[in-house]
Amino acid sequence: MFMFHCPHCKEVREEEEFSYAGEAYIPRPVAPDASSDAEWGDYVFMRKNPKGWHWEQWLHSAGCRKVMAVKRHTLTHGIAGSWTLAEGKRIYLEEQA
Amino acid sequence: MAQKNYSLWSLIQQGFKRQEGWDQAWRSPEPKAAYDVIIIGAGGHGLATAYYLAKEHGVRNIAVLEKGYLGGGNTARNTTIVRSNYLWDEAALLYEHSLKLWEGLSQEINFNVMFSQRGVFNLGHTLQDMRDIERRVNANLINEIDAQVLTAAEVKERIPLINASSSARYPIMGASFQPRGGVARHDAVAWGFARAASSLGVDIIEQCEVTGLNVEGGHIKSVETSRGTIRADRVGCVAAGHSTTLGKMVGLRMPLESHPLQAFVSESLKPVLDTVVMSNAVHGYLSQSDKGELVIGAGIDSYLSYAQRGSPHVIEHTAAAIIELFPMFSRVRMNRQWGGIVDVSPDACPIIGKTPIKGLYFNCGWGTGGFKATPGSGNVFAHTIAHDEPHPLNAAFALERFHSGHLIDEHGAAGVAH
Numbered sequence: 001m002f003m004f005h006c007p008h009c010k011e012v013r014e015e016e017e018f019s020y021a022g023e024a025y026i027p028r029p030v031a032p033d034a035s036s037d038a039e040w041g042d043y044v045f046m047r048k049n050p051k052g053w054h055w056e057q058w059l060h061s062a063g064c065r066k067v068m069a070v071k072r073h074t075l076t077h078g079i080a081g082s083w084t085l086a087e088g089k090r091i092y093l094e095e096q097a
Numbered sequence: 098m099a100q101k102n103y104s105l106w107s108l109i110q111q112g113f114k115r116q117e118g119w120d121q122a123w124r125s126p127e128p129k130a131a132y133d134v135i136i137i138g139a140g141g142h143g144l145a146t147a148y149y150l151a152k153e154h155g156v157r158n159i160a161v162l163e164k165g166y167l168g169g170g171n172t173a174r175n176t177t178i179v180r181s182n183y184l185w186d187e188a189a190l191l192y193e194h195s196l197k198l199w200e201g202l203s204q205e206i207n208f209n210v211m212f213s214q215r216g217v218f219n220l221g222h223t224l225q226d227m228r229d230i231e232r233r234v235n236a237n238l239i240n241e242i243d244a245q246v247l248t249a250a251e252v253k254e255r256i257p258l259i260n261a262s263s264s265a266r267y268p269i270m271g272a273s274f275q276p277r278g279g280v281a282r283h284d285a286v287a288w289g290f291a292r293a294a295s296s297l298g299v300d301i302i303e304q305c306e307v308t309g310l311n312v313e314g315g316h317i318k319s320v321e322t323s324r325g326t327i328r329a330d331r332v333g334c335v336a337a338g339h340s341t342t343l344g345k346m347v348g349l350r351m352p353l354e355s356h357p358l359q360a361f362v363s364e365s366l367k368p369v370l371d372t373v374v375m376s377n378a379v380h381g382y383l384s385q386s387d388k389g390e391l392v393i394g395a396g397i398d399s400y401l402s403y404a405q406r407g408s409p410h411v412i413e414h415t416a417a418a419i420i421e422l423f424p425m426f427s428r429v430r431m432n433r434q435w436g437g438i439v440d441v442s443p444d445a446c447p448i449i450g451k452t453p454i455k456g457l458y459f460n461c462g463w464g465t466g467g468f469k470a471t472p473g474s475g476n477v478f479a480h481t482i483a484h485d486e487p488h489p490l491n492a493a494f495a496l497e498r499f500h501s502g503h504l505i506d507e508h509g510a511a512g513v514a515h
Contacts, residue, residue, distance in 0.1 A: 001408050016410050020399035041500035045352035045443050049341040051403045074355070075403045 002077070004058060007084045008066045021057035023047055024069050024085070025092050051075055055092050057085070103207050122288060123167075123295035128302050131328035132160045134482060135320055136335060137307050137343065139163035140172040141283075142460060142467065143335035144290035144301070145475020146482070148206070151297035153476075154483035159299045160329075162322060164306035168287030171337050171467065174405075174437030176360050176382065176394040178373055179469040180217040180278035182244050184233045187493040187505050188446055189240045194490055195473025196277060202472055208289030210281050211387065215372045217278030218252065220422070222267040222378035230273040237275075245274045258369060260424050267379050267421065280373060280384050280392075286471055310346045310457070317347075317456040333458045333482050338403060338438035340461035347454055351461070352499045353440045356397040357407035358465050359415070361434040363426075365389035374422065381418030391429060393419055397439060397465060406436045439465050443499065445508040449478055450487050450495040458482050459496065 002015040029035040029043055048054070054074050059067050069088025071080040083091065101107060101120060111118055134150060136143045139161045150156045163169075179199055181192035203209050221227040230246060237244035252272045253261040261269050291301055302324070309321035310332065319328040334343045338355040366389050375382035383393045395415035398407035412434065420427045442448060442462035447470070449460045460478045463470065473490075480488035487495065498504055 001410065015408055037502075038500045041502075042350060045499040046350035047341075047352065047354055049351070049354050049401060051339070051342055051355075054401055056401070072400075074401045077402065077404055077406075 002072075002079065004068075004070065004079070005082050006060050006063060006066075007068050007082055007087070008060065008064045013060070013063060017060060017062040018058045019061040021059045021067060024055040024057045025089055053080065055088070058082075103209075122292040123301055125303065126300045128160060128162075128305065128322070128324055128327055129300065132300070133158040133329065134331045134333065135159070135327060135329040136161045136333045137320070138170075138335040138337065138339075139167045139287075139291070139301055139303065140170050140335065140337065141168065141286045141290065141471040142337075142463070142474045142478070143333075144168075144287055144294055145472050146333055146335060146460065146478045147299045147301075147475075148290045148294040148297070149476045149479035150483060151294060151299055154479060156483060157298040159294075160327065161294070161299060161301045162305045162307055162320070162327075163301070163303045164323075166303050167291055167301060168284055171437045171439065172283055172287045172471075174358075174360070174435055175283055175468040176384070176392050177280045177283045177386075177468060178217065178278070178375070178382065178384065179212070179281055180275050180373075181242055181469070182217070182219070182233065182237050182273060182275045182278070183507060184236050185505055185507055186236075186240060188507050189237065189242060191473060191477070191490050191494070192470060193240065193242050194476070195470045198472035198476060199281065200277075202286075202289070206289045206293035208285060208292060210285045210289055212279065212281040213387075214277050214279040215384075216274060216276045217373040217375065218247075218256065218272045218274050220252070220272045220374065220376040220378070221270050222376065223270065226378055227270050230271065234273050243275055243277050245276070247272045247274050256370070256372065256374060258423055258425060259374070260422060265421065269422075278373060280386070281468075283468060286468075290471075290475070307343065310343065312347055312454055312457075315453075315455055317454055331456045331458070331482055333460060333478060335460045335478070337461060337463065337467070338440045340440055340459060344459070347452075347457065349452055349454070351448075351459075351496075352443050353448075353462055354401055355403055355438050355440050356400070357402045357405065357436040358394070358397045358439045359407045359411055359434065359436045360392070360394035361412070361415075361431050362386070362393070363391040363429045364432050366391065366429065376418065376422060379418040379421045381415050381422070383419055383423075390432065391419075391426065397441065398436075402436075403438055404436070405438055439463070439467075441465070443508075444504040444506055446505040447474070447494055448496050449474065449491040450481060451485070452496060
C-alpha cells in the first residue's frame, strides 16, 4: 500500500484514493500530419517500463480529481516525491538534460 | 545424453533400491563458447521452445540461459488454469493449438504434468455478460473449440457449493463451460520440458544473467552474460517481465508494462471443488489443487512494478470476490500469497516474432495468461526461430501490429479474468 502526498490537497493519502494513470511526460509527435505510422505507434503504445525510477501519473480519483506526477522506484517501491504535473515536468526535464 | 524412461516398471525397480538410483533430470553443463541458438529465459515457454527446436526442427546445439533458477519466475507464480475459449480467431487458434499439445504432453515428454481436464466455467452475472458469453461460445464452436452455454440452474447443479441465490449482490445468470479446459502442475511443466530438452542435447545454464546483446551490421552476434560472452546467430528472448530490459539493450522499444499479479493458496481441504470457476464481473478465479489447496487469483495491480509483490487492497478485493461466489470459504485460512511480474501488452495478446535485428526474436507480452499457452507458445516460437519466418498461427502476433494498428482486441472480450 502506497501513501502518496497529493500536491493539490497538500495531504498524505492512501493508494486506494488514487488511480494509476500511466507513464508521465510522453512527448506527442510535434508534426502530427507528417508523422509516420511507426512514430505514432511509438507514441501510442511503446513504453519505457523501467526497472528503477519511473515518472508516472496518478489521478486523485477519490479526492480532488486532479492528476499529479510521482517519481517512484519500480523495484524497491520507494517514492522520491510527488508534484503537480508542471512542477514535476521541470524536475523531469532537468534530470533528462 | 539420453534419459532413462520414467515408467511404472522403473518406479517399481527404484522402490527396491530405496529410490536412490534416479538420474539427474537434466544436466548442468558449463556454457560453451558458441551455440546455434540461444534462448534467454528458462521458464516454461523458453524450455518448450528449446525442446521443440531440438525435437521438430533438428537444431541440437542450443543453450537456454536463466538468470535465476529454472522455472523460478512466472512458471512458479500462476494459478495453472488451461483453456482456449478466446473470442478472436487469431487468439483462439493459438490457444487451441496449445490445448491440443497439452492433451498429449505427459506422454510426449515422458513426464507427468498432471494435466487434468476438469472443465472451466466462466460465469455471467448480467444480461450483457450472457450476451458476450453466447457470442464467445458461438465463435468458439465455429473454430471447433468445445464450448457450451449453461443456465444458472445447470451451474448450480454442477457446482453445488456456489452461491446461486437470486439475492446475491451479483446473481449468477449462467456461464460458458469448456469441458476440455482444466489445470496442470506448473512446476512439472518446466521440469518435464527441461528434462526432455536436456536429453536431446540442449544445454540449460542456470545462474547466468544476460547483461548485453551484441549486434553487428544489423545482425545479432553474441550475448554478454555473467558467465562470459556466448556467440550465437540466433537468439530468442522469452523473458516475460524483463523483455523491455532486453529490448533496451539493442535500442528496441517494447509496448509492454510490467505489473504485479497476485495470487494465493489456502490450507488443504477435503475435495470440495472439482472444476475451475472464473468470474469477470466479481473478478476472481479459483480451483482446488490435487493437494486440496484452493488456488485463488484475480486482477493485476494497476501500477508498474518489478518487486514481485502488490498492494493488500487487491488481495482484499480478490477474497471478497471468492466469498461472494462461495460464502462457505469465508473461514478458510490462507497458506501462501505471492506476486508474479506479468508483461502486459496493450491488447493483452502476446508478441511472438521477428524484430528489426536479424536473428533476434521475441516471445513476450503474455500478460496474465501465459501458462495455458506454454507448449503452443514454445512450438510456434521454435518454428519462427528455425525458419526465420513466423508459423501461420503466430503471424498475426508480430511486433509490427503496434505500428500498423492490427491489434487483436482480446482485452476484456474473451472472458479473460484480468
